[in-house]
Amino acid sequence: MRSLAIETRALTKRYGRRTALHGIDLAVEPGRVVGVIGPNGAGKTTTMRVLLDIIRPTSGEVRVLGLDPRTAGPALRRRIGYLPGELALEGRATARSLLRHYAELNGGAPHARIDDLAERLGLELSRPVRSLSKGNKQKVGLVQAFVHRPDLLVLDEPTSGLDPLVQQEFLALVREARDAGQTVLLSSHVISEVQQAADDVAVLRAGRIVDVSTVDRLRAAARRSVRITVRPADRKRLLARLGEVPRLDDLVVTEVDGTTVVHGMLGDGVAAFVAAIAASDPLDLVVQEPDLESAVLGFYGPGRAEPGEEAGR
């Protein structure tokens, strides 16, 4: 059998009468960055807590770095960097002393590594953790997860509370981790962040995985927004040509400052679109990069999920 970084089979978790996970099958190859996305209550946190043996599954199998987290003990825990979704940091200890303490528990890391990560994320190490803002507490959590260069990083909503510059630095840390062969599982509500950080995406909804795909494949399947500007005299010719382009939908025609502007949504088949435009003497053309959001929203869209839907209702 392949050696997977994470493997779950028919993973089920019930809280009383509420079923949070309905038989999750998840396989994460070593060295991949996998984003788990899904609406509130989808089961992202529950899945991660099971991997860390913070909670126990009702049924099903779990392997993390080839081991059963229920029996592997601290040796496995030290090979994982975990950022919980809700960090409680209330003590008087400074960020520096707390981070040194965590690093020791996880088998030790050079103090210079703590300083380096803190500087990159803009974290003041000399302040007591209880006096830190939400975003700065999140940085403490990130440093403790990355500091010992664990084989596996499990990050629950890692950029929550971070400003955009720090988010970019976080993405750089994830790329470095992947380049070093570490595996990363991260959850997010922010699809654009998953698009930038992850190789693969698992879409979770109401305790079930509804899709697993590579970011590239999802992006290829997503539609691009296109905008073509022509002279009014060329309008008829353009629309006739565009009518022949497969997977070009939702056309809207407007007149703007003496020009004709056509908006549309284009699926795959870019070549046919380019040929149609070339024959229409365009004044301007704007094609937006397809984003994951439009691909993934299909899974949350009407008829498939209600926003904020929770499992087991």
Ligand SMILES: Nc1ncnc2c1ncn2[C@@H]1O[C@H](COP(=O)(O)OP(=O)(O)OP(=O)(O)O)[C@@H](O)[C@H]1O
């Ligand atoms: N301790 C608990 N007791 C009872 N139900 C729980 C408990 N923890 C989670 N749940 C329920 O399990 C389901 C999954 O919750 P979970 O926190 O895993 O979702 P999530 O995808 O992480 O959501 P969010 O994006 O809001 O963090 C929800 O219906 C939630 O209400």
